[in-house]
Amino acid sequence: MTATTEDQYLGWQLESLGAALRGVERAVAIAAGVRAEGWESRTAREFRGRVDEQLALLARLRMDVEHAIQQLELARVRVSVEALVGGGA
Amino acid sequence: MSDLEIFGGSEAIEVVTGELREASGTLGRAGAILEEVYRDLRLAAQAGERGTLGAGTGAWAASPSGPGGSAPYAVSFGDALGLAGRSAEGIRGLASALETAAQNYERAERQAMEHPGGYMGPSGQGAPGSVFSLKQGFEEHRPPGIEGTVSGVESAVQTLNVFRLGPSLDPASPAQWSSGPDGDRDGDAGALVKALGLAGMVFDSAGAVVIGDADLAVDAPATASGFEDLVALEHLASQDKGALLVTRTESGAWIVTVPGTNTQAGTAFGTDRLAAAMVGDSRDVGLSTVAALRAAGAADGDAVILNGHSQGGRHAVNLALDPELKRNFRVGGVVTAGAPVGRAELPEDVWAVHLEHVDDSVPGLDGVVPVPLSRRRVLVRGSEFAPTFRERHEAKGNDSNFGPVHSGLNYAQLGRQADRSSDPRLKEAAKGMGLGGRAVTLRFETHQAGARATVTGSDGVTRKFRPKTSESHRNLSSSD
Numbered sequence: 001m002t003a004t005t006e007d008q009y010l011g012w013q014l015e016s017l018g019a020a021l022r023g024v025e026r027a028v029a030i031a032a033g034v035r036a037e038g039w040e041s042r043t044a045r046e047f048r049g050r051v052d053e054q055l056a057l058l059a060r061l062r063m064d065v066e067h068a069i070q071q072l073e074l075a076r077v078r079v080s081v082e083a084l085v086g087g088g089a
Numbered sequence: 090m091s092d093l094e095i096f097g098g099s100e101a102i103e104v105v106t107g108e109l110r111e112a113s114g115t116l117g118r119a120g121a122i123l124e125e126v127y128r129d130l131r132l133a134a135q136a137g138e139r140g141t142l143g144a145g146t147g148a149w150a151a152s153p154s155g156p157g158g159s160a161p162y163a164v165s166f167g168d169a170l171g172l173a174g175r176s177a178e179g180i181r182g183l184a185s186a187l188e189t190a191a192q193n194y195e196r197a198e199r200q201a202m203e204h205p206g207g208y209m210g211p212s213g214q215g216a217p218g219s220v221f222s223l224k225q226g227f228e229e230h231r232p233p234g235i236e237g238t239v240s241g242v243e244s245a246v247q248t249l250n251v252f253r254l255g256p257s258l259d260p261a262s263p264a265q266w267s268s269g270p271d272g273d274r275d276g277d278a279g280a281l282v283k284a285l286g287l288a289g290m291v292f293d294s295a296g297a298v299v300i301g302d303a304d305l306a307v308d309a310p311a312t313a314s315g316f317e318d319l320v321a322l323e324h325l326a327s328q329d330k331g332a333l334l335v336t337r338t339e340s341g342a343w344i345v346t347v348p349g350t351n352t353q354a355g356t357a358f359g360t361d362r363l364a365a366a367m368v369g370d371s372r373d374v375g376l377s378t379v380a381a382l383r384a385a386g387a388a389d390g391d392a393v394i395l396n397g398h399s400q401g402g403r404h405a406v407n408l409a410l411d412p413e414l415k416r417n418f419r420v421g422g423v424v425t426a427g428a429p430v431g432r433a434e435l436p437e438d439v440w441a442v443h444l445e446h447v448d449d450s451v452p453g454l455d456g457v458v459p460v461p462l463s464r465r466r467v468l469v470r471g472s473e474f475a476p477t478f479r480e481r482h483e484a485k486g487n488d489s490n491f492g493p494v495h496s497g498l499n500y501a502q503l504g505r506q507a508d509r510s511s512d513p514r515l516k517e518a519a520k521g522m523g524l525g526g527r528a529v530t531l532r533f534e535t536h537q538a539g540a541r542a543t544v545t546g547s548d549g550v551t552r553k554f555r556p557k558t559s560e561s562h563r564n565l566s567s568s569d
Contacts, residue, residue, distance in 0.1 A: 009136045010136075012133070012136035016129045020129035024173075033115065047112070053179070057172060061173055068169055
């Protein structure tokens with residue numbers, strides 16, 4: 001596989017991961033909004049703890065996606081460098 | 090021991106159900122988004138799988154289905170994919186749990202609130218199974234009350250259906266009653282109100298409400314610290330031919346008290362006005378209310394609490410939506426006693442407390458047992474009578490036209506109980522609408538535009554007058 005093709009695949013991965021990250025952020029915003037608004041009744045408040053659990057999961061998911069994006073960006077730079085110096089796959 | 094039953098407020102079944110359902114729907118959207126996230130992560134993984142990327146890049150290893158890799162992000166990518174699946178599942182599960190909770194609440198609501206004449210009983214047996222009908226327990230010695238009136242209204246609708254042409258009125262569709270098919274108040278609701286004998290006279294126009302000059306109401310309560318004070322104002326407003334009372338409170342809020350139904354000649358609050366109020370028309374009362382507030386010194390945007398007994402209560406609710414009033418002032422609260430407000434919606438940001446005695450027929454005139462409740466709209470029901478025989482039977486004034494149970498003095502008892510209640514919803518509502526502290530009240534006598542009072546003097550001669558000022562009006566009233 002050429003460096004160009006590999007770079008292209010990495011680009012697709014980054015694009016998909018970027019979309020995933022934006023999705024996670026929207027989901028976090030929605031869940032945080034539910035937690036913050038209108039939950040005045042005792043029964044509804046009981047669900048707040050479970051929303052918090054979901055928010056923690058989403059925060060972890062966001063970190064993982066961000067980490068994957070960083071690593072892919074590094075990989076993309078490495079592919080470019082390897083192409084320039086004549087090495088690579 | 091207080092016999093109060095309190096509905097609505099932040100702990101109300103309807104409110105909780107609404108919250109749960111809203112949260113469920115919102116989280117459902119979050120779940121759908123997370124499924125998209127999962128799909129995007131899979132796409133990213135597939136992009137890696139398509140290539141034959143070398144170990145140097147490690148991108149292939151990012152896919153959890155791949156052969157694995159040594160790159161550190163391989164772990165985070167796989168974790169992310171797993172987490173996305175779990176998050177989507179968790180959020181959807183939570184949304185489902187919220188929906189189930191909402192359904193459970195609705196079931197309880199049906200049993201407790203929509204049971205005909207449903208009344209949980211003074212013993213505090215709050216479980217749904219303990220709901221019983223007033224008819225079962227008190228039919229022999231208590232008046233029909235709210236439930237009886239509602240049954241009467243439903244019968245009237247059925248009777249109307251027999252004689253009228255066109256689509257039938259549905260007793261289970263209250264919205265259909267409050268306006269005609271084209272929003273015309275002479276439509277179904279007009280026919281219904283006429284059939285019930287509420288209109289009695291000319292339904293089409295109750296006419297303008299003329300107010301006189303302001304007088305200091307020396308007999309008004311010196312404080313506006315609770316619901317008993319407001320009921321006292323209602324009682325006072327309904328004396329003679331009815332007056333608009335404008336009260337300035339220490340907290341800076343204004344209270345406008347609208348009188349109840351009055352039968353004296355020349356009154357602006359007769360049965361025709363009641364009929365108009367029942368279909369949401371309080372425009373003329375609104376104009377006079379704005380004029381009275383301005384005359385009392387209220388400034389643009391000042392907070393106003395609308396207060397009324399019986400017909401006055403229905404006007405109070407209607408006025409919370411009155412464009413002219415809202416253009417001038419901010420409606421902060423509504424308090425009603427013995428008022429038919431079951432079909433009247435209120436803005437969500439307006440605090441409201443409705444006092445109803447279970448044996449009072451008037452709150453059921455709209456054909457509805459429960460009023461629409463919300464986080465800020467609280468219904469207080471009581472079943473005790475005023476404590477003494479004297480209070481019960483010496484209920485004077487025009488607010489006793491529907492019997493002593495409906496009288497202001499009986500509702501004063503309910504107001505007193507509400508003030509003494511430790512229920513946080515009532516405290517919250519009183520605080521939210523700005524009740525508290527000392528108060529000064531101005532009285533604006535009212536009369537129907539164009540009305541002439543008939544007075545027979547000691548000489549036996551009957552004379553007709555058109556009252557122009559509060560002074561002349563009061564003189565006429567005292568001659569009645």
